[in-house]
Amino acid sequence: MDALSQPQRFPPVSRTAIHVLIAIGPEERHGYGIMQEVARITNGATRLGPGGVYTTLRRLLDDGLIEESDGRPDADLDDQRRRYYRLTGLGRAVVAAEVGRLESLVDAARPWALESGG
Amino acid sequence: MTLPAGVGERVYRSFLWLYPADFRDRFAEEMVQLFHDKLRDARAGGAPGGSVGAWITMLGDVAVTAVSERIRRNRTVAHSITSAPPMPIRLLGVVGIVGGVAILAAFLLAIPADLQALRIILINLGMIAVILAAHRRQAAVSPVLALIGAAPAVLANAWYLVVIVFSIGEFFWAGMALWISVAWFGIVTFRLGVVTRWGALAVAIGAALTFTGIDRLGLTSTILGQLSQIGIVAMAIGWILLGGDVATRRQATSPPDEVS
Numbered sequence: 001m002d003a004l005s006q007p008q009r010f011p012p013v014s015r016t017a018i019h020v021l022i023a024i025g026p027e028e029r030h031g032y033g034i035m036q037e038v039a040r041i042t043n044g045a046t047r048l049g050p051g052g053v054y055t056t057l058r059r060l061l062d063d064g065l066i067e068e069s070d071g072r073p074d075a076d077l078d079d080q081r082r083r084y085y086r087l088t089g090l091g092r093a094v095v096a097a098e099v100g101r102l103e104s105l106v107d108a109a110r111p112w113a114l115e116s117g118g
Numbered sequence: 119m120t121l122p123a124g125v126g127e128r129v130y131r132s133f134l135w136l137y138p139a140d141f142r143d144r145f146a147e148e149m150v151q152l153f154h155d156k157l158r159d160a161r162a163g164g165a166p167g168g169s170v171g172a173w174i175t176m177l178g179d180v181a182v183t184a185v186s187e188r189i190r191r192n193r194t195v196a197h198s199i200t201s202a203p204p205m206p207i208r209l210l211g212v213v214g215i216v217g218g219v220a221i222l223a224a225f226l227l228a229i230p231a232d233l234q235a236l237r238i239i240l241i242n243l244g245m246i247a248v249i250l251a252a253h254r255r256q257a258a259v260s261p262v263l264a265l266i267g268a269a270p271a272v273l274a275n276a277w278y279l280v281v282i283v284f285s286i287g288e289f290f291w292a293g294m295a296l297w298i299s300v301a302w303f304g305i306v307t308f309r310l311g312v313v314t315r316w317g318a319l320a321v322a323i324g325a326a327l328t329f330t331g332i333d334r335l336g337l338t339s340t341i342l343g344q345l346s347q348i349g350i351v352a353m354a355i356g357w358i359l360l361g362g363d364v365a366t367r368r369q370a371t372s373p374p375d376e377v378s
Contacts, residue, residue, distance in 0.1 A: 049180070
């Protein structure tokens with residue numbers, strides 16, 4: 001039984017890794033786009049530098065959760081050094097599994113955490 | 119910090135040498151591009167603290183992530199060198215033990231003259247076997263240093279074998295090359311520490327002392343010449359220790375795999 005058919009069996013990924021996976025989302029993004037998107041979806045709470053972005057991308061590539069895209073949205077407007085990344089099927093499955101985990105946590109905490117937090 | 123963009127990129131690129139070479143080869147250009155974009159936006163007022171803040175943030179980012187990347191790489195290397203050697207490598211270790219015993223045999227037995235050539239061939243093959251077996255593990259830690267350590271010793275042993283088997287060339291030069299390169303292999307092996315350091319130390323010191331026993335150096339009547347006999351024994355023990363380490367090494371406990 002492979003990880004794709006049982007994504008919940010895949011070990012939880014790090015917080016930075018899930019931020020990057022969600023930042024890439026259904027599109028293809030380059031490093032700077034990922035960095036900006038992570039800052040946006042976390043309301044600025046997480047600001048990655050180039051090292052943070054690419055060490056995370058390397059690990060996600062190694063784990064088969066993302067892949068490099070051959071396509072370039074507009075080669076004329078883009079620096080040739082840029083590379084674009086997209087989620088693999090496994091990457092999407094892992095994001096879905098991670099969202100499921102987070103939902104169950106939220107469901108467990110919502111009845112009391114929101115009350116006590118005012 | 120208001121360096122021109124080209125200078126800033128070169129300065130940033132120089133810091134990327136802190137990352138492991140494979141990571142740098144793969145991502146350096148993209149990281150410089152990202153740095154360029156980030157600094158451009160910071161100059162345009164899009165980042166808190168402006169370009170100075172962006173520089174500080176990105177250099178801090180390099181310092182932290184370069185260390186983590188190196189630790190991760192070392193874990194990967196540790197995993198590969200903690201695995202048990204495959205059977206062919208173990209057999210090379212056994213050949214190395216035989217070579218070491220062949221060295222010692224001259225001190226323990228009266229070996230007929232017509233078997234001396236066979237004994238020396240066994241010694242050379244034993245040395246080559248251990249060097250190749252050790253190199254496989256050493257290359258996982260430092261491919262370049264492992265190669266620089268092993269290649270001269272293998273070539274010198276091959277040269278010595280050619281002199282023995284085909285009577286081509288002079289023993290003097292082949293012997294010089296052999297003991298110097300083997301001493302160098304011992305030093306490199308000791309430095310890398312992947313296989314037994316006691317064995318490596320014995321080989322390094324033993325080969326250096328054996329070198330002083332070469333007749334044409336004129337040292338045989340000195341204390342160094344006398345010590346060369348001790349060197350030969352030390353070297354034999356070193357090869358046996360190295361061969362034994364490779365032949366009997368078991369799977370070590372490896373760190374758990376991590377995901378991203």
